[in-house]
Amino acid sequence: MPRTTDPDSRLLQGAADPTRLAIIRQLIAGDEICACDFTACCEVAQPTVSHHLKVLREAGWVSTRRVGLNIYYALRPDAVARFQALSASFGLLAPPAAARSLPVVQPVG
Amino acid sequence: MPRTTDPDSRLLQGAADPTRLAIIRQLIAGDEICACDFTACCEVAQPTVSHHLKVLREAGWVSTRRVGLNIYYALRPDAVARFQALSASFGLLAPPAAARSLPVVQPVG
DNA sequence: TGACTGTATCGAAGGTTGTCGATACAGTCC
Protein backbone atom coordinates (compact mmCIF):
# COMPACT_ATOMS: atom_id res chain seq x y z
CA MET A 1 0.00 0.00 0.00
CA PRO A 2 1.59 3.28 -1.03
CA ARG A 3 2.16 5.52 1.91
CA THR A 4 0.89 8.71 0.35
CA THR A 5 -1.35 9.36 -2.57
CA ASP A 6 -2.54 12.73 -1.35
CA PRO A 7 -0.65 15.37 -3.36
CA ASP A 8 -0.39 17.76 -0.43
CA SER A 9 1.14 15.09 1.76
CA ARG A 10 3.52 14.22 -1.05
CA LEU A 11 4.60 17.82 -1.32
CA LEU A 12 5.16 18.05 2.41
CA GLN A 13 6.99 14.73 2.55
CA GLY A 14 9.24 16.00 -0.20
CA ALA A 15 10.41 18.82 2.02
CA ALA A 16 10.23 16.97 5.33
CA ASP A 17 13.73 15.51 5.23
CA PRO A 18 16.69 17.57 6.52
CA THR A 19 18.83 16.81 3.50
CA ARG A 20 16.06 17.69 1.08
CA LEU A 21 15.20 20.82 3.02
CA ALA A 22 18.85 21.83 2.74
CA ILE A 23 18.69 21.21 -0.99
CA ILE A 24 15.56 23.33 -1.30
CA ARG A 25 17.18 26.10 0.68
CA GLN A 26 20.21 26.00 -1.57
CA LEU A 27 17.89 26.33 -4.54
CA ILE A 28 16.19 29.32 -2.96
CA ALA A 29 19.54 31.01 -2.51
CA GLY A 30 20.87 30.18 -5.95
CA ASP A 31 18.66 30.07 -8.97
CA GLU A 32 19.96 26.96 -10.70
CA ILE A 33 22.41 24.61 -9.04
CA CYS A 34 24.52 21.81 -10.43
CA ALA A 35 23.89 18.40 -8.88
CA CYS A 36 27.56 18.15 -8.02
CA ASP A 37 27.30 21.12 -5.67
CA PHE A 38 24.77 19.44 -3.40
CA THR A 39 27.22 16.66 -2.67
CA ALA A 40 29.46 19.24 -1.03
CA CYS A 41 26.85 21.12 0.94
CA CYS A 42 24.80 18.24 2.29
CA GLU A 43 27.58 16.02 3.57
CA VAL A 44 26.15 12.85 2.12
CA ALA A 45 27.45 10.59 -0.61
CA GLN A 46 26.68 11.17 -4.26
CA PRO A 47 24.12 8.35 -4.59
CA THR A 48 22.27 9.76 -1.61
CA VAL A 49 22.09 13.20 -3.16
CA SER A 50 20.88 11.66 -6.38
CA HIS A 51 18.22 9.77 -4.48
CA HIS A 52 16.95 12.88 -2.72
CA LEU A 53 16.94 14.84 -5.94
CA LYS A 54 14.82 12.11 -7.47
CA VAL A 55 12.40 12.29 -4.55
CA LEU A 56 12.17 16.05 -4.96
CA ARG A 57 11.63 15.67 -8.68
CA GLU A 58 8.86 13.11 -8.21
CA ALA A 59 7.22 15.29 -5.59
CA GLY A 60 7.20 18.14 -8.07
CA TRP A 61 9.62 20.35 -6.21
CA VAL A 62 12.37 20.64 -8.80
CA SER A 63 12.97 20.64 -12.51
CA THR A 64 16.17 19.63 -14.28
CA ARG A 65 18.16 20.92 -17.19
CA ARG A 66 21.15 19.22 -18.73
CA VAL A 67 24.16 21.33 -19.68
CA GLY A 68 26.85 19.13 -21.06
CA LEU A 69 27.97 16.75 -18.37
CA ASN A 70 26.26 18.67 -15.60
CA ILE A 71 22.62 18.55 -14.62
CA TYR A 72 21.19 21.71 -13.15
CA TYR A 73 18.31 21.66 -10.71
CA ALA A 74 15.88 24.50 -10.08
CA LEU A 75 12.90 25.01 -7.80
CA ARG A 76 9.59 24.81 -9.58
CA PRO A 77 7.58 27.97 -8.91
CA ASP A 78 4.32 26.03 -9.04
CA ALA A 79 5.53 23.77 -6.24
CA VAL A 80 6.42 26.77 -4.12
CA ALA A 81 3.04 28.26 -4.93
CA ARG A 82 1.27 25.05 -3.92
CA PHE A 83 3.24 24.95 -0.70
CA GLN A 84 2.40 28.54 0.09
CA ALA A 85 -1.24 28.00 -0.79
CA LEU A 86 -1.31 25.07 1.61
CA SER A 87 0.33 27.23 4.23
CA ALA A 88 -2.18 29.99 3.62
CA SER A 89 -5.04 27.52 4.02
CA PHE A 90 -3.81 26.92 7.54
CA GLY A 91 -4.26 30.65 7.90
CA LEU A 92 -5.17 31.32 11.46
CA LEU A 93 -2.61 34.09 11.68
CA ALA A 94 -2.03 35.28 8.17
CA PRO A 95 -5.18 35.25 6.07
CA PRO A 96 -4.53 36.44 2.49
CA ALA A 97 -6.12 39.79 3.16
CA ALA A 98 -3.56 40.49 5.87
CA ALA A 99 -0.66 38.92 4.03
CA ARG A 100 1.40 42.10 4.11
CA SER A 101 1.76 42.05 7.88
CA LEU A 102 4.67 40.11 9.27
CA PRO A 103 4.06 36.68 10.77
CA VAL A 104 4.34 37.15 14.49
CA VAL A 105 5.77 34.24 16.41
CA GLN A 106 4.00 34.04 19.71
CA PRO A 107 6.23 33.40 22.72
CA VAL A 108 4.67 30.12 23.74
CA GLY A 109 6.59 27.77 25.98
CA MET B 1 21.00 7.90 14.17
CA PRO B 2 17.94 10.04 14.72
CA ARG B 3 16.20 10.80 11.51
CA THR B 4 15.38 14.40 12.21
CA THR B 5 16.67 16.88 14.73
CA ASP B 6 16.07 19.96 12.59
CA PRO B 7 12.98 21.70 13.97
CA ASP B 8 11.75 22.76 10.55
CA SER B 9 11.96 19.21 9.28
CA ARG B 10 10.16 18.05 12.37
CA LEU B 11 7.38 20.50 11.76
CA LEU B 12 7.06 19.42 8.15
CA GLN B 13 7.19 15.75 9.04
CA GLY B 14 4.41 16.35 11.50
CA ALA B 15 2.14 17.48 8.71
CA ALA B 16 3.48 15.17 6.00
CA ASP B 17 1.25 12.21 6.78
CA PRO B 18 -2.22 12.04 5.19
CA THR B 19 -3.90 11.13 8.45
CA ARG B 20 -2.18 13.91 10.34
CA LEU B 21 -2.90 16.39 7.58
CA ALA B 22 -6.56 15.42 7.82
CA ILE B 23 -6.40 16.00 11.56
CA ILE B 24 -4.84 19.41 11.06
CA ARG B 25 -7.49 20.31 8.53
CA GLN B 26 -10.21 19.27 10.93
CA LEU B 27 -8.62 21.53 13.51
CA ILE B 28 -8.57 24.42 11.08
CA ALA B 29 -12.26 23.96 10.39
CA GLY B 30 -13.27 23.52 14.01
CA ASP B 31 -11.55 25.35 16.78
CA GLU B 32 -11.24 22.64 19.40
CA ILE B 33 -11.99 19.02 18.61
CA CYS B 34 -12.47 16.03 20.85
CA ALA B 35 -10.08 13.14 20.24
CA CYS B 36 -13.01 10.82 19.74
CA ASP B 37 -14.11 12.76 16.66
CA PHE B 38 -10.90 12.08 14.76
CA THR B 39 -11.52 8.36 14.97
CA ALA B 40 -14.62 8.88 12.88
CA CYS B 41 -13.20 11.25 10.28
CA CYS B 42 -9.87 9.59 9.62
CA GLU B 43 -11.03 6.00 9.18
CA VAL B 44 -8.29 4.54 11.33
CA ALA B 45 -8.46 2.75 14.65
CA GLN B 46 -8.39 4.57 17.95
CA PRO B 47 -4.78 3.69 18.86
CA THR B 48 -3.67 4.99 15.49
CA VAL B 49 -5.42 8.29 16.03
CA SER B 50 -3.87 8.52 19.47
CA HIS B 51 -0.44 7.85 17.98
CA HIS B 52 -0.80 10.55 15.35
CA LEU B 53 -2.06 13.02 17.90
CA LYS B 54 1.02 12.30 19.95
CA VAL B 55 3.24 12.91 16.94
CA LEU B 56 1.49 16.19 16.29
CA ARG B 57 1.83 17.17 19.93
CA GLU B 58 5.55 16.37 19.99
CA ALA B 59 6.07 18.28 16.77
CA GLY B 60 4.42 21.28 18.37
CA TRP B 61 1.36 21.34 16.16
CA VAL B 62 -1.35 20.86 18.75
CA SER B 63 -2.18 21.55 22.36
CA THR B 64 -4.54 19.57 24.55
CA ARG B 65 -7.15 20.37 27.13
CA ARG B 66 -8.95 17.85 29.30
CA VAL B 67 -12.67 18.27 29.88
CA GLY B 68 -13.95 15.43 31.98
CA LEU B 69 -13.46 12.21 30.08
CA ASN B 70 -12.77 13.94 26.80
CA ILE B 71 -9.54 15.47 25.63
CA TYR B 72 -9.80 18.37 23.26
CA TYR B 73 -7.12 19.17 20.73
CA ALA B 74 -6.43 22.57 19.20
CA LEU B 75 -3.95 23.90 16.65
CA ARG B 76 -1.15 25.92 18.19
CA PRO B 77 -0.95 29.34 16.55
CA ASP B 78 2.81 29.45 16.98
CA ALA B 79 3.16 26.23 14.98
CA VAL B 80 1.03 27.68 12.22
CA ALA B 81 3.13 30.82 12.34
CA ARG B 82 6.34 28.82 12.08
CA PHE B 83 4.93 26.88 9.16
CA GLN B 84 3.89 30.03 7.39
CA ALA B 85 7.23 31.69 8.08
CA LEU B 86 8.94 28.67 6.57
CA SER B 87 6.66 28.86 3.59
CA ALA B 88 7.36 32.56 3.21
CA SER B 89 11.10 31.90 3.31
CA PHE B 90 10.74 29.75 0.22
CA GLY B 91 10.16 32.90 -1.78
CA LEU B 92 7.39 35.20 -2.67
CA LEU B 93 4.28 34.25 -4.50
CA ALA B 94 5.46 36.62 -7.21
CA PRO B 95 6.39 35.16 -10.60
CA PRO B 96 9.93 33.77 -10.92
CA ALA B 97 11.21 36.76 -12.89
CA ALA B 98 10.43 39.01 -9.94
CA ALA B 99 11.28 36.44 -7.33
CA ARG B 100 14.62 37.98 -6.63
CA SER B 101 13.38 41.45 -5.89
CA LEU B 102 12.83 42.55 -2.33
CA PRO B 103 9.64 41.75 -0.46
CA VAL B 104 7.19 44.37 -1.54
CA VAL B 105 5.86 46.36 1.34
CA GLN B 106 3.55 48.80 -0.27
CA PRO B 107 3.76 52.23 1.31
CA VAL B 108 0.04 52.45 1.56
CA GLY B 109 -1.16 56.04 1.51
C1' DT C 1 -16.80 1.10 45.50
C1' DG C 2 -17.79 -0.85 41.04
C1' DA C 3 -19.22 -0.43 36.31
C1' DC C 4 -18.49 2.24 32.43
C1' DT C 5 -16.42 5.42 28.90
C1' DG C 6 -12.61 7.85 26.70
C1' DT C 7 -7.75 7.95 25.85
C1' DA C 8 -2.90 6.46 26.05
C1' DT C 9 0.55 2.89 25.94
C1' DC C 10 2.54 -1.68 24.69
C1' DG C 11 4.07 -5.08 21.51
C1' DA C 12 4.35 -6.84 17.09
C1' DA C 13 4.01 -7.08 11.97
C1' DG C 14 4.81 -5.24 7.61
C1' DG C 15 6.06 -1.62 4.67
C1' DT C 16 8.94 2.58 3.74
C1' DT C 17 12.96 5.42 3.96
C1' DG C 18 17.82 6.96 4.16
C1' DT C 19 22.27 5.57 3.33
C1' DC C 20 26.27 3.94 0.76
C1' DG C 21 29.52 0.93 -2.24
C1' DA C 22 29.55 -0.86 -6.67
C1' DT C 23 28.30 -0.25 -11.17
C1' DA C 24 26.04 1.40 -15.36
C1' DC C 25 24.87 5.19 -18.29
C1' DA C 26 25.54 9.87 -20.67
C1' DG C 27 28.20 13.36 -22.48
C1' DT C 28 32.92 15.65 -23.39
C1' DC C 29 37.59 15.95 -24.87
C1' DC C 30 41.76 14.15 -26.93
Place this chain on the structure above:
DNA sequence: GGACTGTATCGACAACCTTCGATACAGTCA
Protein backbone atom coordinates in the same frame (compact mmCIF):
# COMPACT_ATOMS: atom_id res chain seq x y z
C1' DG D 1 37.34 5.35 -30.81
C1' DG D 2 39.09 5.58 -25.98
C1' DA D 3 39.77 7.81 -21.62
C1' DC D 4 37.56 10.65 -18.49
C1' DT D 5 33.92 13.08 -15.70
C1' DG D 6 29.26 13.69 -13.87
C1' DT D 7 24.98 11.50 -12.68
C1' DA D 8 21.64 7.75 -12.08
C1' DT D 9 20.54 3.08 -10.79
C1' DC D 10 21.11 -1.34 -8.25
C1' DG D 11 21.43 -4.09 -4.16
C1' DA D 12 21.64 -4.38 0.54
C1' DC D 13 21.20 -3.02 5.32
C1' DA D 14 19.54 -0.69 9.30
C1' DA D 15 16.38 2.43 11.17
C1' DC D 16 12.00 4.20 11.20
C1' DC D 17 6.94 4.61 10.48
C1' DT D 18 2.13 3.23 10.28
C1' DT D 19 -1.12 0.26 11.83
C1' DC D 20 -3.85 -2.46 15.03
C1' DG D 21 -5.32 -5.75 18.95
C1' DA D 22 -4.73 -6.06 23.67
C1' DT D 23 -4.36 -3.74 27.74
C1' DA D 24 -3.65 -0.12 31.16
C1' DC D 25 -4.85 4.33 32.89
C1' DA D 26 -8.06 8.41 33.97
C1' DG D 27 -12.24 10.32 34.99
C1' DT D 28 -17.52 9.99 35.61
C1' DC D 29 -21.71 8.23 37.35
C1' DA D 30 -24.82 5.36 40.01
